[in-house]
Amino acid sequence: MSQNTTDEFFKNPVLGHPAGLFVLFFTEMWERFSYYGMRALLVLFLTSSLAKGGWAWSIEDAMALYGTYTMSVYFTPVIGGFLADRYLGYRWAVVLGALAMTLGHASMAVETPLFLYIGIGFLIIGNGLFKPNMTSIISNAYHNHPEKKDGAYSMYYMGVNAGAFLGIMLCGYIGEKISWSWGFGLAGVFMLCGMLQFYFTQDIFGDIGLKPTAASKQESKDKAAAENTPANVVRDRIIAVLIFSVFTVFFWASFEQAGGSMTIFAEKFTQRELFGNSASLFKIADALLTIVPLIIITYVLIKLFRQTFKKYATGNIILSVSFVIIWGIVIWKVGREYASATTEVPATWFGILNSLFIVGFAPAFSKWWESKYNLSGPMKFGLGLTLLGLGFGFLAYGSMGITADSVVRVSMFWLIAAYLFHTLGELCISPVGLSYVSKLVPAAWIGIMFGVYYLFIGMGNKLAGSMGGMIETITAQYSLTTFFLIFTVVPIGAGLIMIMLSPLMKKLMHGVK
Template sequence: MSSETANQDFFKSSVLGHPAGLFVLFFTEMWERFSYYGMRALLVIFLISTFDKGGWGWTTERALGLYGTYTMGVYLTPVIGGLIADKLIGYRWAVIIGAFIMTLGHASMAFETEMFLYIGLGCLIIGNGLFKPNMTSMISNLYKDHPEKKDGAYSIFYMGVNAGAFLGIMLCGYIGEKVSWSWGFGLAGIFMFLGMLQFYFTQNIFGNVGLSAKQTKDLKMEEKVDDTPKKVIFDRMIVVFIFSIFTVFFWAAFEQAGGSMTIFADKYTQRVLEGNAGLTFKFVDAILTIVPLGIITYVLIKLFSKTFKKYSVGNIILSSSFLIIWCIVIWKINKEFSATETEVPATWFGILNSLFIIAFAPLFSKWWESKYNLPGAVKFGLGLVLLGLGFGFLAYGSSSIMPGATDVVRVSMVWLVLAYLFHTLGELCLSPVGLSYVSKLVPAAWIGMMFGVYYLFIAMGNKLAGSMGGMIEKITNEYSLSTFFLIFTIVPIVMGLFISALNPVIKKLMHGVK
């Protein structure tokens, strides 16, 4: 089958306006993100929890130092993973092998010993390096003849990312905090394994795209890269570099979600609800759980209608995964309504980001495909400004918490809800759009490697997030908690305004890429 025929076959079947194959990638990425965010939600809070709560009693600085190193690692290794796929094994085998290594990593962490913790994190870092850049590279190749649809495709794909994050944080976080840390870590591994099997048995839907390094190279040769003057390529690479620099600032602040914001939720947020407030939360939580899961299940059913006959094994594995999820969700809701006291898990707030993504991603996808689409630099700027405003709510909400106070003041959950809302809107403006622009600005022969380089800058942001987040206690004691969050308010807003002002220069350097 020629690559042109494979690409035509890929676009034959449609689900919600996009090829069915995109949703195979959607669900594969969903389970990988389920495992990543499910584990991430537990890591810091597990490490800093006291021994009587089953934790290891680490200091905040040490826990967030490891967190920052780990999250940096998962974005560093894609540089190597992209090269391995490009030169040796192709995108698909990189995804499959990476998923298997990550499964081993999650299984190791379930043992809850320091040696297995480091082994597990190492496996997750290596596996992610093979998995992450090559999923996005597959979309780039599959949509190579439809560049006008890329922004929308990446936004839909990003909804899959956050659907997995939503389910992972909700279920792994809940089970880890309420039942057992080991069960929480182990659950992440189970769905990583099921996601790998679903991808393996449904991969023929992609034709020969990403099947081997040779076919990957053949696809890239079809792009008329040689017709592009070197000067134009150089200018476009400058734009990728500029976007990458501002990406560092975004993720250094955004990734406080897994660190300082989780600590804020745990120590400084009023999470014990009584009477009507508790009952109301139980109903809201049940609705927030069932409705998004119902929407994702609807997408699954639509995919079944197009692919079940040809890819029955992969679809059966996928449906079995969802059956397990529904059983866990029903058990969780029943357990909560049976409880006399309502205590919101500290990890629960992490689902808000994913929930808002699921709600707003389709709207942003339509926005980017409409005549009101914004220039790339302005999208980045808007994303940074919205992120800063989100931290502004936390700075204001924590203003009543005085430094050095012996009695811990707990503030309303509203401030975290508003922060996650604005962070999500900022993320939708920047993160999927950044991936799309890398795919459009970079020559096809470099696409796998350059996605890895782009993730390298995200790695820098993640390490900074851990290092800066680890200073929360020091800054709070010397100044105030409000001051800590004010830093993350001012810096992103200033950087957002700065890159927006650079739009005329960036537009010129892009040479017609929109």
């Protein structure tokens, strides 16, 4: 990749970053829309009664499938990164991955066991091709601007969570209130939109992410040789990446309770039926929470249009049509809720809080990481794990007195507080982890090492499913508070260990900040 390519990429900025970053922003937004929209529904659909259109699975079985699925979507990026590095190029890997995921969501909408497993298979394959190579494009684009990477990944992560917010809100609402099939199917529609938008706008990246050729492979080798990094420094930095990766297992094993035990807590033990003034206030708040973030994202879209529409009209038209559809669904949803005589907060609704808080706090964290008050990577990880544990502390306290056969329903405050602290912790770990992998790993290994990093995240996701499936057993033997205390103590302990390891990590990173 030449200096001219990155210089060209940094022309025509949008909100202080290259316009190309926001093409990735919106592509990833639609992919996360589909992923989190489906994730919000999966466990609820499987465990709901036959009368409600579900399959009446046990929580343990549903969580086992959930854990296996979320683990697998993080394991396959190792293969996807390798294929892109050696054969496909990052761009074609993204396109093919998005197409496979579209087919996966379409299959799940059929609602039969065979098509459920076919759909999950397509999603696993598609995610493996898509996920590591989107981040690899950013890494290559910012190769000559390492000081901007933390901010770039934080902005990109805002797009990730904008998609998660919309996906959980709309797919979750339609799945619970209208039809499971419509909820699963909607996820596929916008995955297709994301793929087409990326395909027709990809020239904005210059030669970044093209299929590798003999010449480009030689250029990568020459670049690696030109870096002239001693072998022991490379070894130390790889060790640092592996340590970061191990601690992400602790983070995601707890954080991913959002799609399992926390959703079950919302459905069974949270007071979601509202009356009188409370119902009216919720309808107003829900409308604002739905519309205001969408206005912000639409503003970003308009800024992108001003820089890119003339040159990339087709991709921008596809993106604008998808937003018209989204606005139509949002207006329908708000109108339907205002016309309803009863107000019951969907169990999936709480999942939007994480994404909403991300959209709200990501710009501030991006500025923080670029300021003189920036923390080191290990300190960010330690802080993130501690905040995550504190979030579960709210659930542990709020669930006091709840037993397996309890009919007690507690305030929504405890879930809201938990999601806030989980989000603050996530902002310290998830986008920062991606940035540090890209800065610590030699350029020729980027795709594969992103895949390895995601492999560790996959381990955390599998643990999340296995541990979350124990909620009924632990609650029956002890209490629900005991269950959530496990997720309070373990992340805080891991966070303190990482903080203590900070001096060692700085030595291993050899000046990378």
